[in-house]
Amino acid sequence: MGNKRILIAYGTRYGSTEEISQEIAKTLKEKGFEPELFNLGKGKSKNWPQLDDFDGIIIGTSLKINSWKKQVKSFLAKNKIKFKNKKLGVFTCGAYAIAKPSEAKEDIxxxxxxxxxxEADIYNAFGGILDFSEDSKIGRTGQLALKLAGKGFSQDKSLKIDMNGRNDFRDWDKIRSFAESFADKL
Ligand SMILES: Cc1cc2nc3c(=O)[nH]c(=O)nc-3n(C[C@H](O)[C@H](O)[C@H](O)COP(=O)(O)O)c2cc1C
Known part of the structure; x- marks a missing residue:
């Protein structure tokens, strides 16, 4: 597999997708690959990485009001043709994957x-962070929106959500195994 380069381009608002991307990079590095992280929300699109330099690309996005991050959508639209002859992995991070993991994956x-x-070679949907604590980065309005969006979760009795605290639903084993499966495809 020697020194194959992998771009992990992601869109994040509060940092949880960034940490997932970092964990994927760490796993790929341990497997002997050269991962490069790129936050699509920083800087102008003309400075986005050139895909010709990479053997594989992983795209990650957090979800908000049922939508992908805007820059991630632009990145997909802009590079559509170039992805076709590369290995492509895609993941989302959000509440959807917590309540309905298989539907969330199918949706992507x-x-x-x-x-x-x-079409990507590999997809996955990871749970994110639902932070209802006092010092939450999402603020009061964000919390209200999330509570409304998350009404469905409360119907799932097996799901324990602290509606006054910080819930981190990221499954690091699932995240690492996604990275390993991607590596196996290269
Ligand atoms: C206002 C708001 C709306 C959200 N809407 C959705 C949604 O529609 N679907 C979903 O799966 N997750 C939704 N989430 C959950 C986020 O995707 C989750 O908090 C994720 O960890 C955020 O990732 P980031 O820190 O990388 O931005 C929402 C969160 C907030 C604050």
Whole structure:
């Protein structure tokens, strides 16, 4: 596999997708690859990395009001043709994956990627952080929006959510195993 380069391009608002991307990079590095992290929300699109330099690309986005981060959508639209001859991995981070993991995964694969006429080699949907604590980065309005969006979760009795605290639903084993499966495809 020697020194294959992998770009991990992601969109994040509060940093949880960034930490997932960092864990993926760490796993790939341990497997002998050269991962490079790129936050699509920083800087101008003209400074985005050139895909020709990479053997594989992983794209990650957090979800907000059922949507991918805007820059991630632009990145997909801009590079559509170039992805076609590369190994491509896609993941989302959000509340959807906590309540309905298989539907969340199917959605990326079938519904969302279809908008770009793209198919990735590997997909996954990871749970994110639901922070209802006093010092939450999402603020009061964000918490209200999330509570409304998350009404469905409360119907799932097996799911323990602290509606006054910080809930970190990121499953690091699942995240590492996604990175390993991607590595195996290269
Ligand atoms: C206002 C708001 C709206 C959200 N809407 C969704 C949503 O529609 N679907 C979902 O799966 N997660 C949703 N989430 C959960 C976030 O995706 C989750 O908090 C994630 O960890 C954020 O990732 P980031 O820190 O990388 O931005 C929402 C969170 C906030 C604060």
């Amino acid at each position: 694969a079938k519904r969302l990627m279809k908008n770009y006429e793209l």
